[in-house]
Structure formats: C-alpha cells, structure tokens
Amino acid sequence: MIAFHGRLGFRQYLPAKPTKYGIKVWMRADSENGFVNEFQIYTGKHGDTNQHQQYGQSTRVVLELTKKIENRHHIVNIDNFFTSYELLSILIRRLTYARGTTRSNRKEFPAAILHPKCVKNQGDLKVLQRGQIAAYAWKDKKTIFFLSSADDPRENGLQVQRRQKDGTQRQVPSPSVVQHYNLKMNGVDKADQTRTEYPTFRMCKRWWTYVFYFLLDLSIANAYILMKESPNHQLETKSGRRKERSLLDFRMKLAKLLIGNYRMARKRRRVSNKDLHGIGHWPKESVKRGRCKNCSKNRKRSDVKWECSGCAAHLCVKCFEEYHKNQ
Incomplete structure (x- = not known):
C-alpha cells in the first residue's frame, strides 16, 4: 500500500493492513532477498482488451505477474487472497507451480475436509488430491487450509513446538507444505522492509508524487540488493574478511554520487537600498x-x-x- 489520504478514484481502504488508506500495488518478489521482479499498480477494473479478463481479479493478477516466468518450472508462493483451484490448474498448464494458504469457501475446494471432525486435535492432518493439486487441512491453534501443486503430500514435515494450556511444550507434527510456505512466503515483506527503512517520502497534495517516491525507493532497494549480492562489489575488512554492506552506507554514497560537487549557497538577505556609488556608507x-x-x-x-x-x-x-x- 502506498499511503495516500487525498481524493482519488482508485484509492483503496484495507482495514487489515497497517496502511489502511492508499494506492494498492500487486507485487512479485524474490523469496530469498526481496528483490522485486514485477509489480502492478491497481487503478480499477480493467477493460475488455485485457487477455485475462475472463478470470477473477485474484487469478488475473497472478497470471499477469507470472507471465515472464512461464514454462520455467518456478514455484510461486501466494497469499490466501489469490489461492484457488482454478489458478493452480492454469499455472500447471504453464509449467509453473504454486502453494499457498486458502479460504475454505473457495470454489472447487473439497468439502470432505471442511468438516470439523476431520481434524479434531492439534497436529491432525487431512489431505485430498486431485490430479497434481493437493488440498490440506491441518489443525494448529485453528484449522489452516492449503492448496499446493509443488509439494508431495506423502512427504513428512518437521515437528513444531506448541505451548499447551498447562504451560508445557509439546511437539506437534506439521506437513512439509507448512515448512516450505513459511520459509518462502515473505519475499514481499522483505521488499517492503528494505524499501521503507530510509524512505524519501514527503507530504504532498498530488497523488502521483507518492507513486514517484514509491518508485524511487523501490529502485534504490533493488539496486542495493543487486550490489549486495554482486561478487564484484563485496566489501572486505583489513584482515580480508567479508564485510556486510549496510543500506544506510549505500544510500549515503548514492546520494553523494547524484549530488556531486553541487552545494547550494546560503541565502543572504536581499538589500534593496545598496549604495553602488560609494557614498552614504555610515x-x-x-x-x-x-x-x-x-x-x-x-x-x-x-x-x-x-x-x-x-x-x-x-x-x-x-x-x-x-x-x-x-x-
């Protein structure tokens, strides 16, 4: 969300977000470092010229953001707003796989695992498979539903610790899809954290200036990630050990390169009655x-x-x- 409280036709209100009012941006980011590969600013309903117009908004957004990685066997981790059986089926045909939490009222989600008696106790798991897509119902503190075309439902996951009502710790079995999802799902969060750490944001009445500052911070964050991971730009200490590059140091050096030797002169008081003839100096x-x-x-x-x-x-x-x- 790009924070904006002014008047705008496509301004959104999302009460569950930390930034409740603003311009919504869809993103696809790298799960390892938070590098933003694709983004799309939501400006309202698309016209009939869009090739994915026949799909719903959640499906259309993912298909457009993953168009450049089709037929490469990538795995996409998606939020429960997007996850549906229709989306995963289309991605499989494009040789792209996906996993994500989902909502129990999604169309074509199997009703057999929605019954409360399927998973009674903490750690219980119920899996149903249709083709290459598996539906999971796992009981943690509450029942969590997953859809995945990237995981083997027969694979055993790790044990996770959960505190009981009496204060003791108990090892609870969890499926592998939970481990993989928790490990890979925070790419956009990493991107937002890097982008907003030292923002260039300034207050303004025009909405497009907020978008400009968003694009500027996003470009700086992506450049920082590229330089940080480049083998030709690694920092070393005097003893030859690798030194981590900080975002603040990167921004400071970038600002100096952009400014150069320019220095704005101090403003002086304007004198209107200056004596140019050399008389009247008292x-x-x-x-x-x-x-x-x-x-x-x-x-x-x-x-x-x-x-x-x-x-x-x-x-x-x-x-x-x-x-x-x-x-």
Whole structure:
C-alpha cells in the first residue's frame, strides 16, 4: 500500500493492513532477498482488451505477474487472497507451480475436509488430491487450509513446538507444505522492509508524487540488493574478511554520487537600498545583531549590533574602514 489520504478514484481502504488508506500495488518478489521482479499498480477494473479478463481479479493478477516466468518450472508462493483451484490448474498448464494458504469457501475446494471432525486435535492432518493439486487441512491453534501443486503430500514435515494450556511444550507434527510456505512466503515483506527503512517520502497534495517516491525507493532497494549480492562489489575488512554492506552506507554514497560537487549557497538577505556609488556608507545601529563580515573572512566570530547604512553589512566599528577599502 502506498499511503495516500487525498481524493482519488482508485484509492483503496484495507482495514487489515497497517496502511489502511492508499494506492494498492500487486507485487512479485524474490523469496530469498526481496528483490522485486514485477509489480502492478491497481487503478480499477480493467477493460475488455485485457487477455485475462475472463478470470477473477485474484487469478488475473497472478497470471499477469507470472507471465515472464512461464514454462520455467518456478514455484510461486501466494497469499490466501489469490489461492484457488482454478489458478493452480492454469499455472500447471504453464509449467509453473504454486502453494499457498486458502479460504475454505473457495470454489472447487473439497468439502470432505471442511468438516470439523476431520481434524479434531492439534497436529491432525487431512489431505485430498486431485490430479497434481493437493488440498490440506491441518489443525494448529485453528484449522489452516492449503492448496499446493509443488509439494508431495506423502512427504513428512518437521515437528513444531506448541505451548499447551498447562504451560508445557509439546511437539506437534506439521506437513512439509507448512515448512516450505513459511520459509518462502515473505519475499514481499522483505521488499517492503528494505524499501521503507530510509524512505524519501514527503507530504504532498498530488497523488502521483507518492507513486514517484514509491518508485524511487523501490529502485534504490533493488539496486542495493543487486550490489549486495554482486561478487564484484563485496566489501572486505583489513584482515580480508567479508564485510556486510549496510543500506544506510549505500544510500549515503548514492546520494553523494547524484549530488556531486553541487552545494547550494546560503541565502543572504536581499538589500534593496545598496549604495553602488560609494557614498552614504555610515555606521548605524541595526535592528538585529549579526556577525561581522570582516571578522568572518578572518575566521573570527564577532556578533555586533552595528551595520553599514550603504551596503547593510554587519561590521565592527574597528573593521568598518578595512572592509570598505577591500570592497
């Protein structure tokens, strides 16, 4: 979510998100480092020209974001908003596999494992398979449902510790799909964390400036990940050990490269009654105290209440003659 509270036709309200109002962005990110491969800004309902218009929104978004990795046998980990039997079936035909938590009211989800008696106790598991797609119902603190075309339902998972009501710890068996999903599902979270750590965000009334700052931070985050993983850009200590590159150091060096030697001069007070003919230069008492210009040139600090009536420069009485001779 790109935070924005102004008026906008495609602004979204998602009460479950930390950023409740704003512009929604769909993302596909690398599960290892959070590098954003694809993203799509949601601007409302698509027109009839879209090739995936016959599908629902959740299916259409995943198909569009995974178009460039078709026929490469990649595995996509998706959220329960997107996971459906229809989506996994289409991805299989495109040689792409997927896993994710799902909602129990999804179309074509097997009703046989929805009954509460299927998984009574913590750690119970029920699996049904149709073709290459397996549906899971696993009892943790509550029943969690999965759909996966990337896992073998016969594979045993690890044991996880769960605290009981009496305070003791108990080893609970969990299926392999849970382990793989928990390990690989946080790619977008990593991307958001890197992007928002040192943001360039500024308040504005125009919605497109928020999108610009989002794109700028996203570009910097992706560049940082590429440089961090590049074998030709590794940092080393004096003893030859590998040193981790920090995001703050990367941003500081990037800013210096972009700015170069440019330095904005300090704004001076505009003098409208400056005497250009060299007459009328008399010391007078100023309204505010200021630094003596002649002392500042000699790297001394002297706050005075006198200024020149002709050039409006704060000057000591002893520096008055020397300053005007140099001018």
